[in-house]
Every structure is written in C-alpha cells, then in structure tokens.
Amino acid sequence: MYLKENMGMTATEIARLLPRLHKKSVSKNTFLLRQGDQCPNAFFVESGLLRSYTIDDTGKDHIIQFAPENWFISDRSSAYFHEPSLVFIEAIEDSMVIVLDQYYNDFIREIPSYKEKNEMLLQNHIRHLQNRINALLGATAEARYLDFIRLYPSVSLRVPQWMIASYLGVTPESLSRVRKDLANRHYR
Amino acid sequence: MYLKENMGMTATEIARLLPRLHKKSVSKNTFLLRQGDQCPNAFFVESGLLRSYTIDDTGKDHIIQFAPENWFISDRSSAYFHEPSLVFIEAIEDSMVIVLDQYYNDFIREIPSYKEKNEMLLQNHIRHLQNRINALLGATAEARYLDFIRLYPSVSLRVPQWMIASYLGVTPESLSRVRKDLANRHYR
DNA sequence: CGAGCGCTTGATTGAGTTCAAAAATCGTGG
DNA sequence: CCACGATTTTTGAACTCAATCAAGCGCTCG
Numbered sequence: 001m002y003l004k005e006n007m008g009m010t011a012t013e014i015a016r017l018l019p020r021l022h023k024k025s026v027s028k029n030t031f032l033l034r035q036g037d038q039c040p041n042a043f044f045v046e047s048g049l050l051r052s053y054t055i056d057d058t059g060k061d062h063i064i065q066f067a068p069e070n071w072f073i074s075d076r077s078s079a080y081f082h083e084p085s086l087v088f089i090e091a092i093e094d095s096m097v098i099v100l101d102q103y104y105n106d107f108i109r110e111i112p113s114y115k116e117k118n119e120m121l122l123q124n125h126i127r128h129l130q131n132r133i134n135a136l137l138g139a140t141a142e143a144r145y146l147d148f149i150r151l152y153p154s155v156s157l158r159v160p161q162w163m164i165a166s167y168l169g170v171t172p173e174s175l176s177r178v179r180k181d182l183a184n185r186h187y188r
Numbered sequence: 189m190y191l192k193e194n195m196g197m198t199a200t201e202i203a204r205l206l207p208r209l210h211k212k213s214v215s216k217n218t219f220l221l222r223q224g225d226q227c228p229n230a231f232f233v234e235s236g237l238l239r240s241y242t243i244d245d246t247g248k249d250h251i252i253q254f255a256p257e258n259w260f261i262s263d264r265s266s267a268y269f270h271e272p273s274l275v276f277i278e279a280i281e282d283s284m285v286i287v288l289d290q291y292y293n294d295f296i297r298e299i300p301s302y303k304e305k306n307e308m309l310l311q312n313h314i315r316h317l318q319n320r321i322n323a324l325l326g327a328t329a330e331a332r333y334l335d336f337i338r339l340y341p342s343v344s345l346r347v348p349q350w351m352i353a354s355y356l357g358v359t360p361e362s363l364s365r366v367r368k369d370l371a372n373r374h375y376r
Numbered sequence: 377c378g379a380g381c382g383c384t385t386g387a388t389t390g391a392g393t394t395c396a397a398a399a400a401t402c403g404t405g406g
Numbered sequence: 407c408c409a410c411g412a413t414t415t416t417t418g419a420a421c422t423c424a425a426t427c428a429a430g431c432g433c434t435c436g
Contacts, residue, residue: 058326076314077315080311118307119306123310126313129314130317170424176385177385177424358393359394
C-alpha cells in the first residue's frame with residue numbers, strides 16, 4: 001500500500017492504524033465534500049479520480065486540483081484552520097478513497113518522521129501553486145494547455161475537455177480552438 | 189523584537205541566537221537575491237520594503253510578493269529543495285533585513301514549538317496562494333485591484349503603480365484606466 | 377430511440393494589450 | 407531652492423486574444 005511506503009511508518013504502526021482507517025467507495029458524480037462543510041484532514045485516493053473545485057459568485061466553476069490514484073486531495077485551509085470549506089470535492093470516476101480524519105491526524109503526529117514528510121508535502125504544494133500562478137500571469141491559453149498535458153498526461157486522457165478548460169481558466173470553446181490550431185500546425 | 193514574540197522562543201534561546209544572526213542593510217534598488225542564486229532559508233524585514241519577482245521568457249516581470257516590515261520574504265522552493273532560484277529579491281526602499289541562513293535554520297529546528305509555527309506559516313502561505321489563483325481565474329482586473337488595496341492598503345501607497353500592475357498581472361496602462369474608471373464612478 | 381451532454385464551429389463582443397506620445401511627478405546636482 | 411532629466415502615469419487609437427452567444431453534430435446511456 002502506498003501510504004505505507006511513503007509516510008515512513010513501521011510495520012507495527014501500520015498494523016495499529018489500519019483497522020481505524022475509514023475506507024469509502026464513492027461512485028462517479030458524488031461528493032466527498034461540499035461548499036460550507038468542514039473538511040477533514042484529507043482524502044487519499046486508492047483508485048479512481050477526483051477533482052476539487054470552487055464556484056465563484058458569477059456561477060462559473062474553477063477546478064483547483066485533479067487527484068488520480070495515490071494522490072491526496074483536500075481543502076487544506078478548511079482542515080487546518082477549521083473553517084467551512086469553499087470547495088467541492090467530487091468523484092469523476094468510481095473511486096475508492098481513504099478518509100484521513102482526526103484520528104489519523106492525531107495518530108501520525110506521533111510518528112517521528114511525520115513532521116518532515118508533512119513539511120515536504122506542504123513545500124511541494126507551495127511550489128506547485130507558485131508555478132500555476134506564474135503560468136496564469138504570463139502564459140497564453142495554448143502554453144498553459146501544453147504544460148498541462150505534459151505534466152498530467154494520464155489525467156488529460158481521463159477527464160472531459162471542459163474540465164481541463166476549467167482548470168486552465170479558459171472556456172471550453174477556447175480550449176477546443178486551441179486544440180484545433182495545434183492539430184492544424186502539426187500537419188504542415 | 190518581532191521574531192521573539194512570534195516564533196515562541198524563550199529568552200535564553202533568543203540570547204543564544206541573536207549574536208549569530210546576520211543583519212544586513214540594503215539600500216533601494218539593490219538585490220538580496222538574483223535569478224540563478226541559491227536562496228538562503230529566508231529574509232526577515234525589520235524595516236523598509238522588498239519585493240520578489242520573476243522575469244519570464246518574453247522579458248515581462250511578474251511580482252510575486254511584497255514584503256513590508258515584519259514580513260518574511262524568500263524563494264521557498266529554492267531554499268527547501270536546494271535549487272537555483274528563479275526569482276529576484278530587491279529592495280524597493282532602503283531596508284534593514286535579517287538573513288535567516290543555514291545556522292538559523294539548524295538552530296530553530298531544535299526549538300520545540302518551531303515545527304508548529306512553521307507549519308502554520310506554510311499553511312498560511314498556501315491559503316494565500318490559493319486565493320491569488322482564484323482571483324486570477326475568476327476576477328477582472330478591477331476586482332483584483334480592489335482586493336489588493338483592501339488587503340494591503342499600506343503597501344499600495346508605498347509602491348509605484350506599475351509594480352501593483354505587475355503583481356496583479358496587468359499592464360500599467362490598464363491599471364491606470366481601471367483607476368480612472370473607479371474615480372469617475374465615485375463622483376456620480 | 378431520443379434527450380442530454382460534450383465538443384465543435386461561426387459570428388460578435390469586450391477586456392486588456394500594444395504602441396506612441398503627452399502630462400505629471402520625482403529626485404538630484406548645481 | 408530651483409531646474410532639468412528621468413521615471414511614472416495618463417491618454418489615445420488600433421489591435422488581439424479569449425469570452426459570449428448561438429447553432430449544429432455525434433455519442434451514450436437510461
């Protein structure tokens with residue numbers, strides 16, 4: 001199991017933790033979290049594919065993150081600061097997730113190597129967000145799209161195109177045209 | 189001193205740390221960090237005002253962060269992952285900063301309450317970046333500008349307008365027009 | 377099998393950019 | 407303290423990328 005290898009737990013610790021973990025099967029188009037809910041620590045995706053997104057005041061939705069197998073997905077701000085969440089977390093495919101709740105939280109905080117792992121995850125997250133900001137500030141829709149399929153090739157094949165558009169911050173129509181242009185240019 | 193109150197150190201710890209801290213006076217328009225350098229842990233601004241920014245491949249610069257008194261400024265990715273930095277850090281005003289170098293790093297990692305403080309800072313940073321992404325995805329230049337002056341009223345008075353434009357991801361001309369519109373609408 | 381969803385295409389609109397130049401402000405040396 | 411040059415801000419006009427509105431196609435899944 002992925003968590004085992006990557007959180008640096010001992011076999012004993014795993015054995016103690018496992019029976020307390022709450023596994024959840026979520027079918028396509030159902031929600032793990034809604035705007036206004038309080039987000040638990042996080043969800044870990046064993047199989048399937050999830051997304052998190054917000055809906056702004058004009059009704060448009062913006063995808064924050066995709067989470068395929070072995071990814072974590074969460075509203076960190078809501079979980080950490082105990083605030084109601086601003087995001088939805090929804091299954092794009094039938095999925096199996098592990099709910100990392102308060103119990104898990106308290107448990108792993110006792111594990112020596114946890115703090116380092118956690119800091120790594122946070123630092124990584126920050127790097128990722130910063131890259132996305134840079135892209136949004138500087139790059140055209142086309143460049144952002146190419147970046148996306150380079151970084152997440154498997155995700156880009158599994159989600160509908162309008163979701164990629166939402167992640168990139170463009171309309172589905174625009175993304176369709178970007179792709180058309182790219183295809184044309186490839187022929188010549 | 190701010191660090192004292194906010195990093196949860198004891199008086200003894202402070203006394204031990206203080207003489208080892210490297211204070212640096214930077215005059216306006218000089219750099220603390222350049223693209224390609226390796227970033228030390230962070231800089232703490234005692235007085236003055238700094239900014240960090242990147243220059244993209246088309247030559248345009250994008251301000252990542254302003255740092256007035258009592259703020260930290262850093263390229264976290266460069267510092268944490270020991271990579272050459274992609275950003276510049278430059279003084280906008282004559283400033284006094286404390287260089288939080290490797291020594292500081294090792295020192296505070298021994299302090300019990302450090303890990304929690306650090307996690308808080310990281311979580312906060314993440315929340316901030318996420319908000320900025322949301323704004324870039326959804327809001328108009330005008331809305332982003334109003335957000336900026338609401339969040340950083342003092343900074344908005346101390347920096348030239350073109351820097352605010354750079355932070356918001358618009359041209360100085362556009363920001364000038366946004367402000368003109370706002371002023372006109374206020375009169376009626 | 378048909379209703380809905382996702383994708384494409386076209387026409388139009390609009391927010392913001394670019395380029396150019398004038399006006400205002402700042403800062404520095406005499 | 408003033409004047410001059412440099413920087414910053416404003417304004418104008420043309421342009422561009424992407425958004426919006428609208429219509430049509432194809433697929434699937436209920």
